[in-house]
Amino acid sequence: xxxxxxxxxxxxxxxxxxxxxxxxxxxxxxxxxxxxxxxxxxxxxxxxxxxxxxxxxxxxxxxxxxxxxxxxx
Numbered sequence: 001x002x003x004x005x006x007x008x009x010x011x012x013x014x015x016x017x018x019x020x021x022x023x024x025x026x027x028x029x030x031x032x033x034x035x036x037x038x039x040x041x042x043x044x045x046x047x048x049x050x051x052x053x054x055x056x057x058x059x060x061x062x063x064x065x066x067x068x069x070x071x072x073x
Contacts, residue, residue, distance in 0.1 A: 049064075049068065
């Protein structure tokens with residue numbers, strides 16, 4: 001772990017190669033990797049994508065991102 005002027009660098013706050021490839025593939029409104037939960041919910045609602053499961057539980061962020069990617073194609 002390294003110290004920087006903006007805080008500590010950890011594995012969780014530094015992009016890895018897989019993230020970089022995903023970000024290159026999806027950009028602008030289609031960049032779901034860096035969106036917050038509220039941004040994902042807003043984008044799902046705008047596209048008519050349901051954000052809750054049949055049992056009333058909310059989809060997690062990974063599931064929301066998958067639904068948004070599937071909607072695009």
